[in-house]
Structure formats: structure tokens, C-alpha cells
Amino acid sequence: MTTDGREPVVNAAHTDRERSASRAFVELADTLVDDYDVIDLLDRLIAHSVHLLAAEAAGIMLADNHGTLRMVASSSEAAEFMELLQLQAGEGPCMDCYRTATAVGAPDLARDPRWPGFTAAVLAHGRFRSVHALPLRLRGDAIGALNLFHRIPGPLPADDLALGQALADVATIGILSERAVRRGTVVTEQLQHALDTRIVIEQAKGVLSEQAGVGLDEAFERLRSYARHHNLRLADVARRLLDRTLDASAFAPRPR
Amino acid sequence: MRERGRVTDDLVGLVGVAVGDRELARRVCEACVDGLDIDGAGMSLFTTRESRQTLWATDEVAMVLEDLQLTLNEGPCIEAATRGLPVSVPDLHHSVETTRWPVFAGEVAERTDAVALFAIPMRFGATVVGVLDFYRTTAGALGAVQWRDALAAAETAALLLLGQRTRPSDLVPGSDGEEQARTTDGHDDGWFSSALSARPEIHQATGMVLAQLGIGPEEALARMRAHAFTERRLLIDVAGDVVARRLRFTEEMR
Incomplete structure (x- = not known):
């Protein structure tokens, strides 16, 4: 008032x-x-x-x-x-x-x-x-x-x-x-860690994009949605894709 | 605002210098001992293709530390390699680490005068190429500026080693090594600077080629560099073509 x-x-x-x-x-x-x-x-x-x-x-x-x-x-x-x-x-x-x-x-x-x-x-x-x-x-x-x-x-x-x-x-x-x-740990390591993680995600985007035949942006969406749906860390999902413990077929297309 | 550290600066100066793995490891280790407050350094390779091996150690103590860890399969070096994270042990005899690595800590005390240990993984994305190990005979952590330099140095060393192991002149059949070392590595074929700045295309393309051929990241990178070399193009442009799907790698292709 x-x-x-x-x-x-x-x-x-x-x-x-x-x-x-x-x-x-x-x-x-x-x-x-x-x-x-x-x-x-x-x-x-x-x-x-x-x-x-x-x-x-x-x-x-x-x-x-x-x-x-x-x-x-x-x-x-x-x-x-x-x-x-x-x-x-x-x-x-x-x-x-x-x-x-x-x-x-x-x-x-x-x-x-x-x-x-x-x-x-x-x-x-x-x-x-x-x-x-x-x-x-x-x-x-x-x-x-x-x-x-x-x-x-x-x-x-x-x-x-x-x-x-x-x-x-x-x-x-x-x-x-x-x-x-x-x-x-100290600041330096934490910055490095964030940057390293990003590289792992870029590589995983490449793998998924190739295996699923989708664009890199769609590949990221699928990584993210898989991680959230399964309550996993994005970086861990990316690593599993890279070491082949996860396959592209596990990643559902984004709901339209 | 950060600036590049002294050791890292030295290592960046090694780009394009064509030497073997061991010689490269020697130069990296010596640059670290010169520029950091440490007494000795060692470097071990951890690739999936080969068994682990020590490439260089600057002195007897550094060599014993590498040997002990690779034999016992415990210690900061092993932990850095497995977890992909740096490990800092300011005082081996007064910390929880001794309980994590009881046998290793005992052996170190008995056989060396090393007190502080540091291990930094040399990474390329999710892959740990090797580990850079430092020791000091007095207790204490490395200062913030030196630690940052050490981490940047390990990253630079990883790229140098990877550059070495994926060098196109070693991969392209019938190529004249000397001539090519000059035309590609001498001009850096855009590989080092684009990898160091983490240009995303390099990493995206690495992932795509890795999936196309069912190989590991290191080999995917080698294939792209070899292709760039034979086609006389920059790696970053080849990566761009892979990402844009103008270029696919196949088994037949070399």
C-alpha cells in the first residue's frame, strides 16, 4: 500500500x-x-x-x-x-x-x-x-x-x-x-575440471551424433535428457558412451 | 587475469620439435624440475594399447617412486591415472594418504627421502595418456601459482605426447619423415594450437571418427591428422568437414 x-x-x-x-x-x-x-x-x-x-x-x-x-x-x-x-x-x-x-x-x-x-x-x-x-x-x-x-x-x-x-x-x-x-582442492583444479569435462562432452556428442545420425545439438539434447531421466551426471553418461558401456540406442529421441 | 606459467611456456616452445617419446619425457621432466619447487620428476605412460611404462625419471628417487607405484599398483600416480584427477600429498608421513596406500608409503619411507608427492594426469578428453609425477624431500604443498603452472604443463605435455604418437609422417606409408616433419609439425598443422584452445570441432570430430571406425580417441585423432597430412590440409579443417558430414572415415581409407 x-x-x-x-x-x-x-x-x-x-x-x-x-x-x-x-x-x-x-x-x-x-x-x-x-x-x-x-x-x-x-x-x-x-x-x-x-x-x-x-x-x-x-x-x-x-x-x-x-x-x-x-x-x-x-x-x-x-x-x-x-x-x-x-x-x-x-x-x-x-x-x-x-x-x-x-x-x-x-x-x-x-x-x-x-x-x-x-x-x-x-x-x-x-x-x-x-x-x-x-x-x-x-x-x-x-x-x-x-x-x-x-x-x-x-x-x-x-x-x-x-x-x-x-x-x-x-x-x-x-x-x-x-x-x-x-x-x-583448490580453484585451479576446479576450473581445469570444468574445462576437461566439457571436452569429454564434446567427444561424446560426436559419438552419439554419428551413431544416431543426428546433429550435434540434438546429440547434446539426448545426452542431457538421458542423464536427467536416469538421474545420472552428464559427464558420467558421456564417459560411458566413450568407453562403449552405453550405446546410442539407449538414447531416446527428444519428445516432440 | 592469469598468465601462462614458466614451465608451460618452456613446454609450448617444444611444439614442432620432432623427438622420441623418451626424449620428450626427459625435456618435460627437466623443465618441471627447473621451474617448480620440486626435487625430481618422472613420467609414466598409461595407454590402453600398451602396458604402463615409465618414460623418464630425473633421478634415482624419482625412478624408485615410479617403479614402486607401477609394481604395487598403488600410490598418487596410480590414483591420478585411475580417477583422472590430480593428487597432491604435501606430507606422506603425516596424512590420511598413508592409510590409502599403506605398502607404498612404507616402501617410500624405507627406500627414499621423498616426503611430498604430486601426481598430475596428462589427459586428452576422457583418456589419460600418462601421469606426471613430482617429489620433494621437504613437506608442503606447491604454491597456487606453481600448481597452476604444473597443471597447465601436464595438459601441454599430454598434447605434445599425443602429437608425437599421432604424427602423420609416422603413419602415412612411403612418406619421407624428415621432409614432412618440417612441413607439418614445423608449421604445427594447426593441431597443437587448436587442441590447446579446446576447439570443440577437434573433439566432436574425434568422437565421430571414433564411432565410424570403432577405435579409441587417440587413434581417431591419428587418422584425422594422417588424412590432413596427405591432403595437405589443416587438421581443424578436416575436423570441420567431419562435423559437417562432408567427410567420413572408412576402414579402407588411410
């Missing part, structure tokens, strides 16, 4: 989003309690980020032990989008965000001269006009960044930035504590 006794104006879309956001954080918190798989957690987190921040696409990049940024999770497993993400290992908002450990926005790439190579590739891709990178923060440093791609140009509103940063923080917690829960 406001002071003059009238009902406050409530934006229906806004409260919907708050409800969705709460649900997202509850789900992510639940995941953190179990013996979870870091790639699976990040995959869920990316899906929430796209939905809650009305992004066209999103991806998480982590710095490896050489200081190179690598993709660990993406809303789209389509090769073209993964290439755009990986381009940022060279230049782009993600690299700047990682270097400075602060959010870096490019509200309108068509008018942004900062990263000519990256910008040209994004505009040529044709689906995005704005990119924002939010740091995965750790004690004043960054270990990587959450990247948000939007179709329509414009800055991210302050609310969205805050929500995006909260999601990025959950990603950091998830990456760093996954193995700390099991062993008293």
Missing part, C-alpha cells in the same frame, strides 16, 4: 519474472546440494539466464590455466553460435570483462568500434545486435564470464544486470564448490 491508501501499480510481467527468478534460484540451490555435475549445473543456469533476461542466446566462458578463455556452457550447441563464443578468446566484451573483472556491455554492436573482428562476426551471424558480459567473480578477480546475446539493441536495465550478476555468482559458486564438496 502506498501512503495515500491506493493500491500500488503492479506490473504483471514484472512479478511473473520475480516468481520465475525465485524458482530458478531455488532449483539451482537444490542442484548445489546434491553430488552434481558442473556442466549440468551450468547448462541449467544458462537456460534460466536466457529466459529471465529475455536473451536470444547465452554462454559461459572460463579461463584455463594458460589464461585462454574457453566455452563451458552454451544455450545453443549449434556450431555457428559456439564459434561466436569462442571468438571471444581473442577479443570482445567477454575478454574485457574477464580482464577487468567488471561487467562490459555493447548495447549496439553496429555502433561499437571496440572489437572490429568480433563485431563483424556477430553482425554477419545476423541474430544479435547487443552483447553483455558479466564477470564470474572471485575475490576481486574473474575466473570467466557469462555472456548474454540480445537480438534488439539497447543497454541492459539495472534490474537485469543485477539479476544477471546474481546468476553469474551462482555459476562461480557451482564451479568452485563442485569438487571442494568431495575433496579439499
Whole structure:
């Protein structure tokens, strides 16, 4: 209630989003309690980020032990989008965000001269006009960044930035504590572990794509849906496919 | 912001240097002893195709440590290989590890003055190619910067070793090794840098070729590199063709 006794104006879309956001954080918190798989957690987190921040696409990049940024999770497993993400290992908002450990926005790439190579590739891709990178923060440093791609140009509103940063923080917690829960290890190993796991998943995508005769993105969907349905860790399912204890026929097509 | 460590930098400098497995292992181990706060290093191979074998140890103690572990089938090296995760034992005589490896810990105490042990798997995706082992005669963990360098060094060493073992000039019949070492490895055939940056196409294509031929990841990679070599193309482009289904590997193909 406001002071003059009238009902406050409530934006229906806004409260919907708050409800969705709460649900997202509850789900992510639940995941953190179990013996979870870091790639699976990040995959869920990316899906929430796209939905809650009305992004066209999103991806998480982590710095490896050489200081190179690598993709660990993406809303789209389509090769073209993964290439755009990986381009940022060279230049782009993600690299700047990682270097400075602060959010870096490019509200309108068509008018942004900062990263000519990256910008040209994004505009040529044709689906995005704005990119924002939010740091995965750790004690004043960054270990990587959450990247948000939007179709329509414009800055991210302050609310969205805050929500995006909260999601990025959950990603950091998830990456760093996954193995700390099991062993008293350090940051370096946890980053390496997340990146190694991603490689295993890429190889498994290749195997399933070949055996089932489907695209790499569909192969990932099947891996994920099998893991969730059988309550297994995504990385373990990928490993079983690689050592041939699981066969492509075990993976049902995605329900239409 | 992280920067590449000293040891890793040294190892990256070995790309394109055509040497045998043992010589490569020697250089990797020595670079580690030079750049890290350790007294000795050893490297053992763990591939499914062959039995495990020690490629190099920088001194007598490092050799005894490798021998003991491969013989007893326990210790940090074995654990790193089986679990695919690095193992750090800052003080072998005052930690829970001794209960995990009772025989090994006893032998180490009796036969060497090693106190701290570190074992890092050298991985390519889900495959552990080998293990890099370090020891020190004083207790304590490696510092964060050195540990990061050590992990990056093990990753780099894995790629170097894999590069070596899948080198196209050794696989393509009738090829002139010397000439090709220069034209492919000398220019790195895009293999090392794209593998190091974890370009997903390399790994996706490895998975696809592995399924096409019913072979392991290491051999799948070797087949792609050999193909790139004979066709005078970059590995990353061959991987791109595999992923785009413009190229299939068959038994007849070499």
C-alpha cells in the first residue's frame, strides 16, 4: 500500500519474472546440494539466464590455466553460435570483462568500434545486435564470464544486470564448490575440471551424433535428457558412451 | 587475469620439435624440475594399447617412486591415472594418504627421502595418456601459482605426447619423415594450437571418427591428422568437414 491508501501499480510481467527468478534460484540451490555435475549445473543456469533476461542466446566462458578463455556452457550447441563464443578468446566484451573483472556491455554492436573482428562476426551471424558480459567473480578477480546475446539493441536495465550478476555468482559458486564438496582442492583444479569435462562432452556428442545420425545439438539434447531421466551426471553418461558401456540406442529421441 | 606459467611456456616452445617419446619425457621432466619447487620428476605412460611404462625419471628417487607405484599398483600416480584427477600429498608421513596406500608409503619411507608427492594426469578428453609425477624431500604443498603452472604443463605435455604418437609422417606409408616433419609439425598443422584452445570441432570430430571406425580417441585423432597430412590440409579443417558430414572415415581409407 502506498501512503495515500491506493493500491500500488503492479506490473504483471514484472512479478511473473520475480516468481520465475525465485524458482530458478531455488532449483539451482537444490542442484548445489546434491553430488552434481558442473556442466549440468551450468547448462541449467544458462537456460534460466536466457529466459529471465529475455536473451536470444547465452554462454559461459572460463579461463584455463594458460589464461585462454574457453566455452563451458552454451544455450545453443549449434556450431555457428559456439564459434561466436569462442571468438571471444581473442577479443570482445567477454575478454574485457574477464580482464577487468567488471561487467562490459555493447548495447549496439553496429555502433561499437571496440572489437572490429568480433563485431563483424556477430553482425554477419545476423541474430544479435547487443552483447553483455558479466564477470564470474572471485575475490576481486574473474575466473570467466557469462555472456548474454540480445537480438534488439539497447543497454541492459539495472534490474537485469543485477539479476544477471546474481546468476553469474551462482555459476562461480557451482564451479568452485563442485569438487571442494568431495575433496579439499583448490580453484585451479576446479576450473581445469570444468574445462576437461566439457571436452569429454564434446567427444561424446560426436559419438552419439554419428551413431544416431543426428546433429550435434540434438546429440547434446539426448545426452542431457538421458542423464536427467536416469538421474545420472552428464559427464558420467558421456564417459560411458566413450568407453562403449552405453550405446546410442539407449538414447531416446527428444519428445516432440 | 592469469598468465601462462614458466614451465608451460618452456613446454609450448617444444611444439614442432620432432623427438622420441623418451626424449620428450626427459625435456618435460627437466623443465618441471627447473621451474617448480620440486626435487625430481618422472613420467609414466598409461595407454590402453600398451602396458604402463615409465618414460623418464630425473633421478634415482624419482625412478624408485615410479617403479614402486607401477609394481604395487598403488600410490598418487596410480590414483591420478585411475580417477583422472590430480593428487597432491604435501606430507606422506603425516596424512590420511598413508592409510590409502599403506605398502607404498612404507616402501617410500624405507627406500627414499621423498616426503611430498604430486601426481598430475596428462589427459586428452576422457583418456589419460600418462601421469606426471613430482617429489620433494621437504613437506608442503606447491604454491597456487606453481600448481597452476604444473597443471597447465601436464595438459601441454599430454598434447605434445599425443602429437608425437599421432604424427602423420609416422603413419602415412612411403612418406619421407624428415621432409614432412618440417612441413607439418614445423608449421604445427594447426593441431597443437587448436587442441590447446579446446576447439570443440577437434573433439566432436574425434568422437565421430571414433564411432565410424570403432577405435579409441587417440587413434581417431591419428587418422584425422594422417588424412590432413596427405591432403595437405589443416587438421581443424578436416575436423570441420567431419562435423559437417562432408567427410567420413572408412576402414579402407588411410
